[in-house]
Amino acid sequence: GGVASYVGVDLGAESGRVLLGELEGDRFSVREVHRFANVPVRLPDGLHWDILHIYRQVLEGVSKALRAASGEVRSLGVDSWAVDYGLLDSRCALISNPYHYRDARTEGMMERAFERLPRSEIFRRTGIQFMPINTLYQLLAEASHPEISLAQHFLMIPDLLNFWLTGVMASEYTNATTTQLFSARDRAWDLELIELMGIPSRIFGEVVAPGTRLGTLRDEVGRELGAHGQLEVVAVASHDTASAVVAVPAESDSFAYISSGTWSLVGTELAEPLLDEPALRYNFTNEGGYGGTVRFLRNVMGLWIVQECRRAWEREGEVLDYDALMAEAGRAQGMVAFIDPDAPEFLRPGDMPSRVVDFCRRTGQRPPSTRGEVVRCVLESLALKYRWVVERLVEVTGREVSALHVVGGGSRNALLCQYTADALGMEVIAGPVEATALGNIAVQALGGHDLREIRQVIRGSVSLRSYEPSPERGLWEEGYQRFLSILQHTEE
Numbered sequence: 229g230g231v232a233s234y235v236g237v238d239l240g241a242e243s244g245r246v247l248l249g250e251l252e253g254d255r256f257s258v259r260e261v262h263r264f265a266n267v268p269v270r271l272p273d274g275l276h277w278d279i280l281h282i283y284r285q286v287l288e289g290v291s292k293a294l295r296a297a298s299g300e301v302r303s304l305g306v307d308s309w310a311v312d313y314g315l316l317d318s319r320c321a322l323i324s325n326p327y328h329y330r331d332a333r334t335e336g337m338m339e340r341a342f343e344r345l346p347r348s349e350i351f352r353r354t355g356i357q358f359m360p361i362n363t364l365y366q367l368l369a370e371a372s373h374p375e376i377s378l379a380q381h382f383l384m385i386p387d388l389l390n391f392w393l394t395g396v397m398a399s400e401y402t403n404a405t406t407t408q409l410f411s412a413r414d415r416a417w418d419l420e421l422i423e424l425m426g427i428p429s430r431i432f433g434e435v436v437a438p439g440t441r442l443g444t445l446r447d448e449v450g451r452e453l454g455a456h457g458q459l460e461v462v463a464v465a466s467h468d469t470a471s472a473v474v475a476v477p478a479e480s481d482s483f484a485y486i487s488s489g490t491w492s493l494v495g496t497e498l499a500e501p502l503l504d505e506p507a508l509r510y511n512f513t514n515e516g517g518y519g520g521t522v523r524f525l526r527n528v529m530g531l532w533i534v535q536e537c538r539r540a541w542e543r544e545g546e547v548l549d550y551d552a553l554m555a556e557a558g559r560a561q562g563m564v565a566f567i568d569p570d571a572p573e574f575l576r577p578g579d580m581p582s583r584v585v586d587f588c589r590r591t592g593q594r595p596p597s598t599r600g601e602v603v604r605c606v607l608e609s610l611a612l613k614y615r616w617v618v619e620r621l622v623e624v625t626g627r628e629v630s631a632l633h634v635v636g637g638g639s640r641n642a643l644l645c646q647y648t649a650d651a652l653g654m655e656v657i658a659g660p661v662e663a664t665a666l667g668n669i670a671v672q673a674l675g676g677h678d679l680r681e682i683r684q685v686i687r688g689s690v691s692l693r694s695y696e697p698s699p700e701r702g703l704w705e706e707g708y709q710r711f712l713s714i715l716q717h718t719e720e
């Protein structure tokens with residue numbers, strides 16, 4: 229009996245949150261106790277994360293969580309977006325502010341990497357999809373910076389925060405795999421590839437599996453937080469998407485998921501990586517998952533495009549409520565024009581509404597003209613891209629998809645869920661909204677149990693919503709055919 233409490237820190241590209249998770253019997257509950265905006269800072273040398281602000285907010289949130297807990301808090305775990313990192317010198321001091329993965333210094337770096345090792349070889353070794361944001365291309369850009377010679381330790385964002393909290397340095401496995409510097413076969417840093425790229429291999433340290441207990445809070449931190457007793461820090465599945473996939477409430481093995489937030493991660497779970505030509509052709513990735521599983525998926529640009537449109541309109545002086553914006557999209561005319569959300573011009577921050585309009589013009593379509601039409605165009609295009617990815621997923625894995633789960637913050641977006649059901653002609657099972665936090669906390673609470681058991685507890689703890697495809701199949705079928713012709717400009 230009794231309640232066991234856990235603290236989950238979940239850092240997203242838009243906001244950071246601290247959640248209190250409680251396990252009572254075999255039911256989880258999570259509630260947010262602290263939230264802060266995560267706003268990147270543009271300096272003359274590029275776009276950075278404000279990592280000290282993030283750390284301070286984490287401390288504040290954890291201290292709130294400790295006060296809000298009804299039972300004794302057993303442990304704390306941190307997850308965040310992937311691919312970003314800090315470099316530490318021999319005194320274990322941060323050398324510079326971590327860069328944001330959308331910083332422009334990675335432009336042209338994929339091509340430079342392929343001169344050193346062919347694209348197909350990089351994929352065969354790492355199993356990771358090609359995106360300019362990958363740590364490989366970030367570090368390649370930095371390999372010529374003077375401070376790289378001072379670097380002794382490479383820590384990804386959650387690893388860095390864990391180090392500041394505990395004094396213990398370790399690289400958590402699920403997040404390490406996203407760097408494209410990690411061997412899919414050996415499940416260890418690919419030191420040969422790292423050296424070939426001119427990146428110093430000395431900076432890569434011990435890799436630990438999700439669920440590993442790292443240690444307790446440093447005394448100083450414990451005092452600052454008013455933590456009574458020794459609070460343990462667990463390396464959870466520290467890549468946020470890996471935590472979210474843990475919490476997919478799937479009953480069978482042949483499910484597909486869309487982890488929906490700033491990005492949409494569309495994929496499935498496999499026992500072994502797929503490293504052959506079809507996976508490479510469609511730019512699928514084999515990221516490391518909890519319990520030795522493989523997260524076989526593709527990044528789709530996601531709600532980032534809408535978030536960035538909203539910021540552009542707000543710069544013009546409008547104050548826009550997110551739900552009101554969605555309602556405008558719902559009322560706008562549908563199926564007017566489509567974009568490929570994964571076209572390179574949508575990756576970096578900037579005037580997103582103009583980029584959407586330019587894309588439509590360039591591909592011979594009538595561009596959306598109102599705010600509602602722009603958002604409608606983006607949401608429909610996302611849904612159609614999900615269909616394309618799921619079709620490729622079935623083709624490459626040779627497995628049918630028996631259930632489609634949408635998890636994460638984006639599962640709250642009813643319009644996008646409905647379009648997804650419509651575009652795929654399949655039921656969408658939406659929820660939990662808090663998948664990442666639930667996955668984070670489940671690994672702390674039930675580490676050692678297998679995924680099937682963890683998912684059973686998750687299923688019993690959450691309520692889900694179902695979206696059935698609308699009867700207008702013909703409309704979406706016709707839209708998909710037009711969308712495919714648009715894709716010819718971008719996908720091979």
Ligand code: LFR
Nearest residue numbers: 308309310311468469491527
């Ligand atoms: C989602 C996510 C994706 C990763 C992207 C960049 O939050 O972690 O999985 O590809 O952010 O780090």
